[in-house]
Amino acid sequence: MKRAVITVIGHDTVGILANIATACAEHKVNVLEVTQSVLQDMFVMMMMVDVTACDIPFAEFAEEMAGLGKKMNLSVQAMNEEIFNAMHTI
Amino acid sequence: MLNAHDILETIHMIQDEHLDVRTITMGISLLDCAHSDLDTMCTRVYDKITRHAEHLVKTGEDIEREFGIPIINKRISVTPAAMVLAACDNKDAIKLAYALERAAAACGVNFLGGYSALVQKGFGPGDRELMESIPQALAETEHICSSVNIGSTKAGLNMDAVAMMGRIVKQTAELTADRQCIGAAKLVVFCNAPEDNPFMAGAFHGPGEPDVEINVGVSGPGVVRAALAKAGDCDLTAVADIIKKTAFKITRMGQLVATEASKRLGVPFGIVDLSLAPTPAVGDSVAHILEEIGLESCGGYGTTAALALLNDAVKKGGVMASSHVGGLSGAFIPVTEDAGMIAAATSGALRLEKLEAMTAVCSVGLDMINIPGDTTPEVIAAIIADEAAIGMVNSKTTAVRVIPAIGKTVGDTLSFGGLLGEGPVMAVNPASPARFIGRGGRIPAPMQSLKN
Numbered sequence: 001m002k003r004a005v006i007t008v009i010g011h012d013t014v015g016i017l018a019n020i021a022t023a024c025a026e027h028k029v030n031v032l033e034v035t036q037s038v039l040q041d042m043f044v045m046m047m048m049v050d051v052t053a054c055d056i057p058f059a060e061f062a063e064e065m066a067g068l069g070k071k072m073n074l075s076v077q078a079m080n081e082e083i084f085n086a087m088h089t090i
Numbered sequence: 091m092l093n094a095h096d097i098l099e100t101i102h103m104i105q106d107e108h109l110d111v112r113t114i115t116m117g118i119s120l121l122d123c124a125h126s127d128l129d130t131m132c133t134r135v136y137d138k139i140t141r142h143a144e145h146l147v148k149t150g151e152d153i154e155r156e157f158g159i160p161i162i163n164k165r166i167s168v169t170p171a172a173m174v175l176a177a178c179d180n181k182d183a184i185k186l187a188y189a190l191e192r193a194a195a196a197c198g199v200n201f202l203g204g205y206s207a208l209v210q211k212g213f214g215p216g217d218r219e220l221m222e223s224i225p226q227a228l229a230e231t232e233h234i235c236s237s238v239n240i241g242s243t244k245a246g247l248n249m250d251a252v253a254m255m256g257r258i259v260k261q262t263a264e265l266t267a268d269r270q271c272i273g274a275a276k277l278v279v280f281c282n283a284p285e286d287n288p289f290m291a292g293a294f295h296g297p298g299e300p301d302v303e304i305n306v307g308v309s310g311p312g313v314v315r316a317a318l319a320k321a322g323d324c325d326l327t328a329v330a331d332i333i334k335k336t337a338f339k340i341t342r343m344g345q346l347v348a349t350e351a352s353k354r355l356g357v358p359f360g361i362v363d364l365s366l367a368p369t370p371a372v373g374d375s376v377a378h379i380l381e382e383i384g385l386e387s388c389g390g391y392g393t394t395a396a397l398a399l400l401n402d403a404v405k406k407g408g409v410m411a412s413s414h415v416g417g418l419s420g421a422f423i424p425v426t427e428d429a430g431m432i433a434a435a436t437s438g439a440l441r442l443e444k445l446e447a448m449t450a451v452c453s454v455g456l457d458m459i460n461i462p463g464d465t466t467p468e469v470i471a472a473i474i475a476d477e478a479a480i481g482m483v484n485s486k487t488t489a490v491r492v493i494p495a496i497g498k499t500v501g502d503t504l505s506f507g508g509l510l511g512e513g514p515v516m517a518v519n520p521a522s523p524a525r526f527i528g529r530g531g532r533i534p535a536p537m538q539s540l541k542n
Binding site for chain 2: 046077
């Protein structure tokens with residue numbers, strides 16, 4: 001299984017989770033886990049997703065996510081899980 | 091198991107603190123390209139480089155996008171050109187420089203290093219010819235970087251080569267005087283040059299290396315500074331600890347990129363170079379780390395001690411994070427490439443003498459320093475000799491990359507742009523070492539025992 005982490009940071013608005021999840025579904029990216037918190041009006045969401053069946057190359061998917069973020073005025077990053085494992089686990 | 095704090099920390103490091111992989115450098119051996127006919131050799135060199143490095147830039151960009159890690163440079167290092175030139179009947183080195191330039195341009199890399207000669211003990215066939223061609227080669231090519239190793243702990247210093255390099259550095263600046271003397275910024279004079287260094291301008295692929303390999307240089311001064319700033323007023327033991335932990339994380343990222351690039355390109359992984367390489371961008375400065383540790387300005391008393399701590403902690407943290415460590419591995423102190431160094435040099439707090447002392451405890455040496463255009467070749471040669479002596483006696487790499495600012499003097503500025511940055515022309519002690527340099531010969535290798 002090839003996993004990635006999607007992070008979303010920005011001002012809370014209606015439909016953030018829905019928009020991101022829809023985009024994932026469109027590319028056959030399965031959402032495994034979601035955590036989110038709202039501190040004052042700042043919205044922080046992290047999703048662990050399975051990109052094994054993703055119908056486009058992951059780099060393109062990551063770009064699409066970043067573009068979607070821009071449209072909603074949010075910072076959205078989709079990154080390969082391995083970088084986090086490498087940096088934070090021994 | 092990943093937690094939210096770790097994920098956000100990584101993203102914060104990349105987005106706000108300039109965490110990046112500074113370079114993926116493919117080392118390529120040219121030894122099998124040697125041929126008695128120069129043109130045939132140049133064709134072989136071009137073909138071999140482009141065959142192996144064809145996909146280097148694209149692979150680097152793919153990894154960058156997929157992992158979300160900026161990879162600033164994709165580069166090539168080759169066997170010291172003088173070694174392959176040795177086989178040619180006609181030793182017109184400049185033709186080889188053009189062939190390397192064409193190969194670098196075809197591959198789309200930022201730089202190609204290895205227009206080099208190793209002359210620590212004496213000159214072999216092709217060495218002098220190559221060294222004499224350096225000024226022209228660096229003036230007429232865009233991507234080529236050159237280095238010459240003039241000394242080592244085992245061989246001592248080749249003072250004939252040192253004298254030659256004083257003249258060649260000056261000529262290189264003169265030939266590019268209309269372009270901010272940029273040629274000299276691509277020329278490094280080494281003592282104890284590492285053979286697997288991925289960083290420019292001193293990268294070359296040593297004769298003991300495999301046919302092709304991938305070396306990665308990490309960076310991250312901004313991340314270290316931010317971690318220290320967050321820690322506040324802790325003691326120096328804690329400072330060292332924070333730097334170690336941060337260096338570990340930075341290096342793990344470099345190791346990941348190196349392993350991935352090696353797998354995708356089908357080329358063995360060589361080493362990760364554990365270096366803190368600054369850029370002129372605000373927030374990516376080694377000088378600012380020293381100031382965060384507690385100095386009013388880089389260059390003041392305390393700078394050497396703080397740098398020693400930093401350099402050692404970076405290595406200790408990084409070593410455990412990588413399977414193979416090599417290259418220069420330490421903190422870099424290039425003046426024009428570091429916003430904090432530029433400021434300290436401009437204000438007068440950082441002087442050449444202090445920089446020389448700093449090089450005794452950190453990676454590399456006198457790096458990217460603009461000196462007055464009327465500095466004599468003998469003084470440049472003596473600067474090289476002093477720096478090389480530090481490296482020779484302390485069994486470490488030292489290097490000199492000074493840029494004589496032709497037509498300019500102290501207080502003027504040279505501006506190279508990009509990662510090479512800009513900086514003030516710094517004062518140089520003009521007292522003449524001409525007789526010392528004029529003697530030539532060799533400084534014998536130092537004792538490495540009876541150290542009391």
